[in-house]
Structures are given as C-alpha cells and as structure tokens.
Amino acid sequence: MTPRRTRRPRAPAWTATLTWKAAVFIAVMCCALAALLGTLVHVSVTGQTVRDAREKALARLVDATRLYEAGEPLPPFAGLDPAGLPDPLRRLTARGERGTMVADHRGRPTMWAAAPADGHALAVRVDHSLGAGTIDALDRSIVGSSILAIGATLAVGAFAVTRVTRRLHATAQVARRITAGDLDARVDDPRTRDPRRPQDEVATVSGALDTMAASLQRKLQSEQRFTADVAHELRTPLTGLSAAAELLPEGRPAELVRDRVRAMRGLTEDLLEISRLDARNETVDLAVHELGPLVERVARASGTGPGAGTGTEVRVVRDAEVETDRRRLERVLGNLIANAHRHGGPPVVVTVDGATVTVRDHGPGYPAYLLASGPQRFRTESGGKGHGLGLTIAVGQAEVIGAELEFGGAEGGGAEARIRLPEYVRFEDDPREP
Template sequence: MTLAFALTAIMTAAVLVAVLGIVWEGQFKAYTRQNMQALANSAAESISTVYKREGSWDDTVLAEAKNTSAMSSDVGIQVIGPDGQVLYDDTTWEHTRESAGHADPVSNAPTGADSAVTASIFGANDSQVGTLRLWAFGSETLLTRADAAFRSNSYGAIAVAAAIAVVLACVIGYFTSKRLSTPIQRITNTARQLRNGDLTARSGVRGSDEIGQLGETFDDMATSLERDLKLEHRLTGDVAHELRTPLMAMQATVEAMQDGVLPADDEHFETVAAEVRRLSRLVDAMLKLSRLENGSTELKTERTDVVYLIRSLVTSQHQLFHEKGLHLRFVDESQYGELNADIDPDLIREAVVNLMSNAMRYTDEDGWVTVTVRQDKSDVLIAVQDTGIGIAKEDIPQTFSRFWRSDVSRERVSGGLGVGLSLTKEIVDKHNGTILVESELGKGTTFTLRIPQNRGRRNLAQAIQEG
C-alpha cells in the first residue's frame, strides 16, 4: 500500500509535468513573444519619432536604436532599411553603413522567422522607411535569460514539490497501511488460532468502518462456531448416553439369563423387548428430526379443521390418561366451533401428542392436562397446559435443545427421550409458526403453538418483508 501511494504521487507529478510541458510551455512561449513584440513596437515607435524629425537615416536616428539596445543586454536589435540594407546590428563589433571600400562585419542575428519579432518604422506621411527586428540572445524562442531562469526555476519547484509529495505519500501510505493491516493481522492470527483448535480466540476488532464490521462479524462467527462445536460434542455425548442406557439394560438382562442368574421367561423377555422399543423410538425420533431439519420431509398441507383434529386427538388419548390417574380435558374457545388452517395434519397431530405425552409424563397422579384451541387474529393457537412439576425459569431457554431434560425430570423414572420438544419446535417452524413456554416450578407448564391459518399469505408477507 505504501508503494501504491508512492506510485500514485509519482504518476500525479508526471501528469502535472506533462500537462505543463504541453499547455503551460506553449502559453509561456506565447507570453514571452508578446512581451518581445511589445518591446519591438515601442522601439520602432521611438525610432519613427526621431526619423520624422531628422528626415533621413542619419547617426541621430541610429543612435536611438543603439539606446534601445542598451536598455537590455539580453535583447538584440537590427534595423533594416527600405531596400533591405542593414543599417544597424548590435551583434557586430562595429555598426557602419556601407561605404566605398568598406563592408559591414558579418551579423550574428538569427535568420529564422520564429526566432525574432519585427516592427515597422514609419517616416513622414506614415510611409514605411524601415524594419526593426528584435530577438533574445542565445534563444530560438525569444526567451531572455530572466525568462529562461524563471522557466527553469518553475520546473525545479515542480520537481521539489513532486519529491515532497512522494515522500508524504510514502509516509501517509505507511501509516494508513499499518492502520489497516494491524486489525487484519489480528483477524488472521485469530483464524490461525481457531484452526489450531483454540475456540476461545477472538480478534477483538471493533468499529463502525468496514474493518471493524469485519472483525465483529468474524468474532460472532467464531462464537457461533464454538457454540456449535460444543453442542455437537454435547449431542454426541447425549446420543451415546441415550443409546447406551437401553443397550446396557438389554445386555445385562440377556447375560443374566445366559448365566442362569435370571430365568428366561416372558417377564425378562418383555424387559428386553421394552428396551428395544425404547431404543427404536429414540432412533425414529432422531430420524424424523433430522429429516425435518434438512428439508427431506415435505409438508403435505391441506385445509384442516383444527378444532375437529385436536378434539379427536384428545378423545383418543383420554383412556391412556385415565389409566395414569390423570384428568384430560379439551376446551374449544373458537367462535364458531371450527377453525380452518393450512397445515399438515399428521405433523401437527404428532407435535400435540409430544406435548401431551410430556404433560402426562411430568404430571403427578390426579393432576390435570388441558388442551385448548382458540383463534388470535389470523393465527390458530393450540395450548397444552398441565399441573405438573414445571420448569425452572433459567432452564426455559434450553427446553427445545436435543436430549435436554431438567434435573428434576431426569430423576423421574418416566423420563422421556429428550427429543420430543425439539421435534415439536421443528414441526412448528416448518409451518412458519412459533411455540411459547410458560412455566413455574411446582405449579405446571403451558406450551402454546401459534400457527398461521393461511400459510401462503404468511410466506408472501415474509418474502415481502425480507425483500
């Protein structure tokens, strides 16, 4: 970047010099020619005045030309008569008119038309009696020594300014590049630490500019990566633990029957079968959750009466709750006894069954489980409320994590698989809905599903909002 700044300054200076060489140089030459022409006109007018008074080319008239020449040592003057005869030329050591037996010395006056300026000398009746030629010594472009020095000094000043500009550009480029490269280097080092396994590494780069936003985004990404890897490790451990428990129970029972410690009767075979069924349910739930997350399960939405769907579901589950010593009740709070929505009835039924099973599992005997359906604007609300053990406030954010169960629920023999709520949330998300949890330890829990009645309109609204 320092080199880029320096090259930019050099190119700027080069362009400036080129422009001056083309434009300014031409203008300067025109300016010096105008000055020389003005001097020639003035000198010719002075000589014309004397000539009109004298009436001929005598020594007095030529002395006026000599006086004009003496005014500047950089300017040469030549006076030419009407017949082309050189009457005066200050480039020779002597200035004499042609006489018998004598010739004028050789003149050093320039011969090129652009090397000199001319002005007419007039006599009586304004008739032209001669021509005055004026030029600058040592220059083919009418530049006096003062003009040449001015031009040289100008180019020298430009060269000095260009050198200073290059130095300043290098200094500015160095500090600018250092300011930009330092946070980038910190991000690079942090990325290297993350690659080497240090998931706690953060760049700490902050700011409102692009580099600061990059640093913040990178650190957020690192935080998400750390969280995801921790969840992955936890998930691996939880899956291993959940699979290990039924496998160990089956292994212990089978080995005991093989060793003759336990009889190989129906009761112990049923123990093994129960663990197999539990293992099968766990794998099936994980498979369903995985398919929903990766989008391989297609929603088969249809216009469905949610009131009828949930009422029939509660009716089918009533006997099971009764056998557990629980009271199950359905409450219809819809305005007309029916509430239609675009849903996948099988998935919604599975989501509600998961919530009801959770309520049954963590509600003590003689407790109540209430399933309510109502409408809120353009959404359908399905609530499952129980009078069970409840969830601690600090544990609510983790409710829908895979294999998560509160400490209280883990102590219960009827503990579930730990994936039902994750599966339920994924089903609701697929319907563009939300799920809300309200709970208090020792008093119970309420899960509320909010699902849009018209899924197509909600998708359109989301598309407009995102667009």
C-alpha cells in the first residue's frame, strides 16, 4: 500500500509581501534589542541595589558585633540565632565565616548579614522591600517602554516600507501595461526627473523601465512603419502585375502567374491590416447581430480546397444576440475556419453556444509554440501553405472588438479555437408599467 502524502499547509499570500517581511524583521530586531537593553539595565540596577543593601547590613553587623562584645543589649534588628535566619547563613557561620543573603522574612524581602559569635550566629537584618520594589517598578517600566518603542518603530517602519512598496507596485503596474501593449505607459518617478536628487534603488529600476519602454516603443514603431511602407509600396506594382496577368493568353503559365499574384496581393493586404492593428487606432462599428445566422454566412463563404463552403458543419446549440463589429467578427471567424481547413483535418465543425463560437477540426492540432505563446507571424509548422498571418490577424481583430480568443486541443484530437463575445442583453418593457 502506497503511503499517503500529507500536504503541507501553505502560508497566506500576504506573508510573502515585502511589507510583512519588513514588519517581522523590525519587530524581531526591536524585541531582541529591547530584551538585551532591558537585561543589561535590570542586572546593573539590581546589582547596585543589592550592593547598597549588603553594605548597610554589614555596617549594622559591625555595630552589633561591637555591642555584643561589650556585653550591651543588641538592637531590635540583631540577635543570636534569630528565627528566620536562612539555613545557608547558619551553615556559613558554623564554619566560622561571615556572609550576607537576601531572603523573605515574614513576607518581606530582607537582606541578612551573619557572623560567628561564641558558637552562635550573630545576625542582623535590613528591610529590602524598597530596593525590591524599585527593581520591580524598573522591570515594569522597561517592559512598557519596550512595547511603546516597538509599536512606534513598527509604525514608522511600516510607513517607510509602504512608501517604497507603493512605488514598486506602481512600477509593476506600468510593466504590466507595457506587456499588454500600452507602450506609452511610464513610471515617471519624481526622483528620476531631477538628476540632482539622490536616487534610491526603486528610482533606478523605474528609470531603467522607462528607458526600456521608450526604446521598445521606438523600435516597434519603426517596424510598424516599415511594414506599412513595404505593403503600400507593393500595392502599386502588384496592381500592374494583376492587370498584366489578365492579358496573358489562357494556359497553365497564365494560371500560375495569376495564382501567385493573388497570393502576393493577399499577403500585402494582410500586412497592411496587421500594421493598422499594431498602430492601435482602429475604430469599431458596433451593432446588434444574431450570432447563428452570421456564423452560417461566414461558414458558407469560408474553407479551402475542394468543397469550400460545404465542408464546414455549423451547429447552433443556443443562439444569442451580440453587440459587435460585424465585419471584424466575420474576419476573425473566416480566418479561423480557413486555418482549420488549410492546416487541420476534416470535418471542420463550428459550434454556436450562446455568445461563444468554437471552431474545431480533426487534424494534428495546434503546434506547441502556439499554445504556449500565441500565434507568431511568418511561422507555421503544419507543412501547409501560409505565412502565419491569419491567426495573428484573428487575435488582433478579436482584441479590437473586445472578444476573448483562446486556442487549445480538442477532446479526441484536433485543434479547437474558442471565441467569447460580449452577449447583448435586451431589456423588455415591463407590462405592469403604464
């Protein structure tokens, strides 16, 4: 029987934050410092108080010894073998030695001093209640002041750390915006604006992020301009080539030329569309559409190879109304269906379930790189024709219309693309209202 592993409990997420770690570190260091200082003060004051009481008790013992030797009566605080004398002092005097000791006498702290006298123990006592009370009051003051000091230090430390973590969170938020495509996002830390101000580590990271974002923005804009310029420059000669191809005599060579010209024109249009999507200045024309009939129209017009328009099966599980840009949605669905026909395997099934449309084929499935990081331009691994721009355009157009496009594997094999649209909710008039 295999032993069952027990899961270790996971700490809450907030325990991993810098604020929590800094607070714990400050609290531990403050407690350690307070304990060290408190111990030193307690030992020092206690030692001084006990020394003072011991000197006083020994002075009284000298006086009592002189009176005993002179045969005069002993004072009330002295006596031979008095009751309450600690046993260690009795044994000490029995050995002929003199000593002192703090012990309780009738419920009160007392400093005893004893010396041998004719086989007896001559002892004196000094009330040590004031000294013991002073030490107790000092200990309470040390504990109270330590708590206040720890609280104040924690408050000041948390305030200082929070200011740093707030700036770090702002830097992380800007980094996430840049990752999402907002290349205009900047941290603009106040410490980086004025070079005369000293910069801490957070300001250094913020400045480096702003510099990286600016450099990345310049490079991407340069690439976008290059792509758009190349596509624009290709349109004119391609138009001329298309017109010239129409003048060629019918035959196999003419068909090959026209086919390549159509492919070049399609690639040029795709590049122009991608450059417009990269510029992020697209506008949408929203309207309410029934999703089922729209998908059926796209399926009839899409597909590749023999049987195009008839090789796509449409299943409407539940129809819905969506508010979207019809042209852009048709472009997304058309690219997904065309990609399924070109790189997948039959049958290609398009399912409408509410505001969700699923395009599935029964081919080898999407390549691993696409599932991991999304479509990449000019990269295909299926061995078929294409430049890897169709899915890239589909992703860009889906983002413009506010839809979610996901790529995955289907149960039983094949590729599956799922697009979720914002469903339109129609508010019916309440019949109870006049």
